[in-house]
Amino acid sequence: MEKFNKSHRIHIPPLLVLGFLLQFSSLHLSSSAYNFPDKYFINCGSNQDVSDNRRSFIGDENSGSLSFTKPSSSVESTNNSQNSNTSTLYNAARVFRQQSSYAFDATDVGNSTSYLVRLHFLAFASAVDLSSAVFDVSASGFLLLHNFTAKNYTNSPLVKEFFLPISTNNKNTKFRIYFTPQQSSLAFVNAIEVFPAPPVDFNLSGAIKVGSRIGSSSVLQTVYRINVGGQEIPSAGETIWRKWVQDDNFLDQTNNSKASQFYSSKPSYQSGYSEYVAPDLVYQTAREMKDNISVGSNITWGFTVNKSADHLVRFHFCDIISVSLNVLQFNAYINGNFKEEIDPNVGGQLAAPFCYDFVVGSHDSTVMSIGIGSAANLLGNKAFLNGLEIFEIKEGQAAIPIEEETSTNKIKTPVVIGSAVGGSVLICILVIGLFLFLRRRKTKPAEHSSWGHVPPYVGGGSSHSRISDPTINSSRVPNLHLGLKIPFAEIQLATKNFNSKLIIGKGGFGNVYKGTLVNGTKVAVKRSSSESGQGLPEFQTEIMVLSKIRHRHLVSLIGYCDERSEMILVYEFMEKGTLRDHLYSRDFPRLTWKQRLEICIGAAQGLHYLHKGSSSGIIHRDVKSTNILLDKNLVAKVADFGLSKSGPLDEFETHVSTNVKGTFGYLDPEYFRTEQLTEKSDVYSFGVVLLEVLCARPAIDNLLPREQMNLAEWAMKCKYKGLLEDIVDPSIKSQINPNSLRKFSETAEKCLQEDSADRPAMSDVIWDLEYSLQLQQTPVPREPHEDSTANASSAFIRHNVQRLPSLSTTVDGEDDSILLGADHDLLEMSASEVFSQLRDEGARAR
Structure with missing residues (x-):
């Protein structure tokens, strides 16, 4: 190493403490060379000033020393029912039809060597379609955002934050932020923060x-x-x-x-x-x-x-x-x-x-x-x-146009003047500044750049890295599911007062206990822990999702409890535990290849139902081997819906912009990069699960060499080199039909495509896995090169799948709207039977 x-x-260079007076008369620590920021906080496209978290955002149509170039227009929100939790800062925006820039007076930067820049975006409903905007943002010669779009950021704002170096030449001129629409599109911004960052070195x-x-x-x-x-x-x-x-x-x-x-x-x-x-x-x-x-x-x-x-x-x-x-x-x-x-x-x-x-x-x-x-x-x-x-x-560079001396639009913003500093304090500051300058010359290398801090563009996952942000803002569980409420006393009785001997698992939400209700029903009780990174939003989401759906391959919610500040979820008991247990733990018998294929097919059917079979359309967002549970007959059921996102089906056919959530090792890289969620994000995560099933190793293993740490990356490299068989679980290697392995690995590879448009839908994944199972059960041996069905099977499956009903075998009788079709004979068929009919029908067609 x-x-x-x-x-x-x-x-980090010394920061000495001085007092300064804020508009709320609160005292904050500061460096002697740094003044607490009172500019620039800009409410774009407005003549209204907005106070927000100790900041006063000045309407950019007011007078001041702020300017921007090129013609522009302002728009206001026409959505009177906009989220009440959204600040009035996002009721207006400035729109640009051609390259324009905001110019800020850069003469007062003090001892700072970088600017802290925050850009606020919310594509609210207005006379201009802000969601269609595609544009670049640049400053100081660096490309900050490229082909940026705020499409579907209609309910909550997006904030992008940067540190930009201050050029010595800029200290006596202007600092500019450029907005450049792509082709015939437009650019917009709701609010801007620009101020010299504290002298905290990076x-x-x-x-x-x-x-x-x-x-x-x-x-x-x-x-x-x-x-x-x-x-x-x-x-x-x-x-x-x-x-x-x-x-x-x-x-x-x-x-x-x-x-x-x-x-x-x-x-x-x-x-x-x-x-x-x-x-x-x-x-x-x-x-x-x-x-x-x-x-x-x-x-x-x-x-x-x-x-x-x-x-x-x-x-x-x-x-x-x-x-x-x-x-x-x-x-x-x-x-x-x-x-x-x-x-x-x-x-x-x-x-x-x-x-x-x-x-x-x-x-x-x-x-x-x-x-x-x-x-x-x-x-x-x-x-x-x-x-x-x-x-x-x-490090992306951006071309900066030559600015005209006279801008076509001049807009000024008032500057808040702080309290005067006494002469003796000023002398001390000069002495300290000279001391810091000399010290820097003595201890710093010639090539130097100083940076400040900036709030996060937050992300992460659950057991490895759950990326958490609230998706529900209410403070209590809605009273829509009172029939599912279970008294806390009954849960105490079921778990023998949460006896530690009954703990059967522990996750991001808290401990999971085995219990028995008074009616004899065996249940799994998940109790929130005060140390958990999850909380009310995940608790509410789980109840909202599972109270509306029923499927053979989705775990059932028995009830919940929210008494005494408790957050408890009660599920049907899954005797065989998690898929991960059966892949890695020595306490569980090894699954055969046929069993693994059937489990994968069942989990895929559960995900397909979420995406297309439920009335609202649901993206799971945390597909992994620990969230696939097995009942006493090894029937797979998808669990843990705390991070799920639901919405209209037509919305998910494009994407949903949202703060990134998921699990480290399973997270869709395109989702992480663009923050735009689609059902194909679940497909990517499921592709990682398929590799886990094949190789019996975790998605991330920090004990392995760097190139082998990430299972998805390592397995695909092995497949491209023709070495995939070398990393197959030794306990099943001799069981696998080579054609079944080839089809299965091709399915995983398609799921893991970096571009979501290249990934299959879950319906296609089901058919491909069914075909892999058929190949495994084929009595006539074939050479690997004889399996030319990878494309042919997809061709006839996709031709027919659009007219098939849901493969759901268990439905909620109170809500028939969740079915894709009404043919109950087909609904009672197994996936293998439907597949066989398709195959025979396809053969007859040919």
Whole structure:
């Protein structure tokens, strides 16, 4: 493994504390060289000023020193029923029909070396179709957004956030943000934030390199900002409106770590650190290894990233778990093949924050693994982490047109003038500034770029990395399903007061208990944990989805309980546990290849019903082997609908824009990249499950070499090299008909196509898996080259599938609208029987 010594640690320039008065008379810490931002916050396309979370957004039609070029127009929302939780900031937008730019006065940047830029978008209903806009955004010569569209961002706003370097030449001119419509389209923006960032360095040239050649200044876009071991920190109460999310949903596993006790005192900030690096709450909580974990164990988090870009990764540490100094030393890991030794003894005292920065090179993978762990040759047997930030390094260049001296439109915005500073304080500032300048010249390398912080473009997954954001905003479960409510006392009785001996599983929501209701029904009881990264939105979604659907291959909801602040879900009991258990655990017998095919077919039928058979159309968003359960007859049922998204079928035929959610290792890379959800995202995740079934190994295995860590990437590389058989589960290798293997692997490959348009629908996946099963059962042996049905089978299946009813075998009698057809004879057929009829019918047609 690569090893760097601690001399590469990135130290952040000193931030000295001064007081300053805000409009709400609240006191905030600041650097002596940094003034708390009071500009520019722009309400675009409006003459109204809007106050939002301690910021005053000025209507861009008011007078001031702001200008933009080229003709433009303003539009207002015509949707009077717009989400009440959406700020009035999103009631207007400025629209551009040709390349235009906002120009900001760049003369007052102080000691900052970068701008913090936030762009707000909401394609609300108006006289102009904002959802049709396709455009680029650039600034400082860098391409920030390319072919960007806000289509279907109609219910909640999208905020893109960047750090851009400040050119020395720009300090006396204008800082411009360009909006360039594509072809005959348009560009728009609802709000803009531009202000000099605090002088908090992200020194790309000096950061520890992990397979990267980055060494000069670039634009940073925040991808993740994580409060490790703590609760979510909303942007509203943060110093410069950063948002920090919980780490629970990014954890590879939860049984080897624990959240540290809240540290009530203020962190002991040393020279160069303050709440501008990270807020107090980040350093007052941490995640640490449990006491009984063996030496050499790791805590690992997983993240989905842009595989074509380099990333800046910042680790935040603050030792709040030691009882004395010089007790702990441990390692930080990146992608399993890089290790850096961490010494938490900083400044000669405990609870002193510090950071490590790494620039991680692109490696043609959407997976980034971050870990911490003890080692046998280091002191102690503990490791901890307080916070984590991941930034994408954007290097795309953009052409900047020559600006005319006189803009066609001049729009000014008032500047809020702060309190005057006394002469003695001014002298102190000058002295301190000179000291910092001389210190920088002495300690900094010649090539240097300084960066600030920015709220996240949030993402993540469940047991590996659930990417969480609320999808339901109500505070209680709607009273639409009172018939499903089960009294808390009855659940206590069913689980023997949640006896730990009855725990049969643990997930992102909490513990799962085996129980027996008073009527004798065996159930699985899932009880929310206070340490869980999931909460009310997932709880509500699960109830809303499962109360409306019934299918043989979907787990049934028996009831729920929301008494005493409890969130409990009660399901039918699945005797055989999860598919993952039967693939990996030694406590379960190995499944035969035929059983695995039947399980895959059943799960595919359940997903197909969700996509096309339910009245509202549902995308699961968390398809994985732990969410496919098996009953006593090994019948597969899809479970865990906490992240599901429902909507009109015609809407899903294009896409739904949404904050990214899913599980690390299973997440559709196109969904992560575009934030546009389609049913094909489930297809991609199911493709990963197919490979799990074939190879009997996890989607992500951090113990394997880097090139083998991601199952989807590794299996496809093996298939292209003709080596797929080498990674097939040895326990079934001798059972598989070569033609069945070929068809099955082709199906998985189609599901894993990077472009969602190239992936099959779940109906096609069902037929392909059925055909793989037919090949497995074929008594006449065939050579692999004789299986030429990959294209032929798809041809006749697709020709007929449009007129078939749903393959559902169990329906809700109270809601016949959920059926695709009314032919009950066909509904009672098995998938194999329908497939056989199609095959015979196709043969007759030929």
